Amino acid sequence: MAKVSVIVPVYNTEQYISRCIDSVLGQTFTDFELIAVDDGSSDHSPELLDGYAEKDNRVKVVHQENLGLSAARNKGLSIASGEYIAFIDSDDWVHPRYLEVLTDMMAESGAEIAVCGFKYVWGEADQEYALSGEYSLIKAAEYMGSWIFSDPVWARIYNKKVINGISFSDLENEDTVFNFDVFALHPDILTAVTDSTGYYYFQREGSLISRSVSGSLRYFRYFHHAEYYYSRFLGESDPDIKKKYLMGARSSILQYLPHRNDNNELSRKHSREFRALMKSINRALPLFEADKRKRILFSSYCYFPFLYELNLWLHRNNK
Numbered sequence: 001m002a003k004v005s006v007i008v009p010v011y012n013t014e015q016y017i018s019r020c021i022d023s024v025l026g027q028t029f030t031d032f033e034l035i036a037v038d039d040g041s042s043d044h045s046p047e048l049l050d051g052y053a054e055k056d057n058r059v060k061v062v063h064q065e066n067l068g069l070s071a072a073r074n075k076g077l078s079i080a081s082g083e084y085i086a087f088i089d090s091d092d093w094v095h096p097r098y099l100e101v102l103t104d105m106m107a108e109s110g111a112e113i114a115v116c117g118f119k120y121v122w123g124e125a126d127q128e129y130a131l132s133g134e135y136s137l138i139k140a141a142e143y144m145g146s147w148i149f150s151d152p153v154w155a156r157i158y159n160k161k162v163i164n165g166i167s168f169s170d171l172e173n174e175d176t177v178f179n180f181d182v183f184a185l186h187p188d189i190l191t192a193v194t195d196s197t198g199y200y201y202f203q204r205e206g207s208l209i210s211r212s213v214s215g216s217l218r219y220f221r222y223f224h225h226a227e228y229y230y231s232r233f234l235g236e237s238d239p240d241i242k243k244k245y246l247m248g249a250r251s252s253i254l255q256y257l258p259h260r261n262d263n264n265e266l267s268r269k270h271s272r273e274f275r276a277l278m279k280s281i282n283r284a285l286p287l288f289e290a291d292k293r294k295r296i297l298f299s300s301y302c303y304f305p306f307l308y309e310l311n312l313w314l315h316r317n318n319k
Contacts, residue, residue, distance in 0.1 A: 002033035002058070004099055004157065005082030008090050009072035010036055014043040016091040016202065021052055021059070023093035029100035034059045035076045036090075040066030045090075070168035073153075077167065085160050087153045088199075095131045095198040102157045105135050105192040112159040112189040113182075115151075116198035132196035139190060140183045153178055155199035162186045171228060172221035180229070184244040222256035223274065225249075230281060243288045249281050250298060257305040258312065278302045 006024055010017060017036075024034050036049045038061065046063060053059045062075055073087060084103060088094060095101075102114040116131065152175040166181045168174045183189070226249045233245035253274075260267050267274075278299075285295050301308035 002082045003031040004029070004033075004084045004086055004103065005076070005080035005160070006032055006034045006086045006088060006099075007073060007076030007080065008034065008036045008088050009039055009069055009076065010041060010045050010049065010090040011039045011066070011069075011072070012041045012043045012045060013090040014041075014045045014048060017045055017048055020088060020090050020093050021049075023096070023098075024088065025052075025056060025058070026096055027094075027099045028097050029103060032058060032099060033080075033082060035080060036061050037072040037075050038063045039068065039072040040064065068170065070170055070174050074167045077163070080160065083160055085158045085163060086156075089154060089201075091202045092154065093200050093202070095200075097131045098198045099157070101131050101133050101194070101198060102192075104133055105194065106157065106159065109135070109137055109192045110190060111137060111192035112162045112186065113156055113191040115156040115191060115193045117195045118155040118199035118201050119197045120203055121200050122203050130196065131198040132194055134196070135192045135194040137190050137192055140187045151175070151179070154201075158182070162189055169228065171224045173225070177225060177228060180248055181232075184232075184241055184248070187240065187244070220256075220259075220270075222252045222259065223270065223277075226252035226256065226277060226281070227273075230277060230284075233284065239288075246281065246284055246288065249277075250285070253278060253281065254298075254301060254308060257301060257308045260305055 008020060008024075013020075021034065021036070024032070036052070036059065038046045038049055046061075049059075049061045053061045060079070062079070064072070064075060077085070084106070086099065086102075098116070102116060105111065105114040114135075162182055162185075163178075166178065166185070169177050171177050229245045229248035229252060233242050233249060236242045236245060256274075282295055282299055282302075285298070289295070301311075
């Protein structure tokens, strides 16, 4: 059994996939399996992947119909055998010591997650920053809602036991939801964090276009996240976990408020669902909060969003 399972979802990245896979196969840490999930690519990516699998038995290739990024990652998780799990996008690449440094951080500290810095690149990165093994430890309760919680699943390694039973959703910004589930269900885990760069995030024209196409819907993720967190709240029995999901639902609704008018058609279409969800969250808050002031503020913000926007403006300008 490999120590680390590296999951790489692939969709039409024939120009970049070799750079990605070569960066993994060239790691100083060699006890890994690379699971490449071809998500119905129509270019030459499938053939390139099969070629790697023929040459290196650490490479496993799965071909499936086009089901999307979350489904590809979930497929990789379903067959991963490693103690640790790493996600790398097929047009990105990693530092030669990426797996070595992050697994060493986890082994030395007892952390369940290790996170490194990343660098946006538009061409070939010169890897000018040495990946350092110096790190700090943070408890989950200290960073719920911070950049570690909201960041993508790449540029980090997870202990597989903390993500067993957790899968990627089809929601916009699925990485945030995945990380929230991990931290909500395991509030006591430690994360080892180094600011040094180990992951290179490639900004290609195709990915930028896809972002702009979905831009009109992107803001709506907050509302969808609130629905997801509230539904999970209903299904959980542990009071602490229920509270985290409820607070996540409330936070997502508040983040949605400043963007409600970005798409008037969508806002009108979902206004009834929004009102119903907001009322449900507000009714559930007394289960964990005796502070009536917060409930009143939450209701006021939802019925009069300009008050929340004013509060944000005052907060920003009083720093």
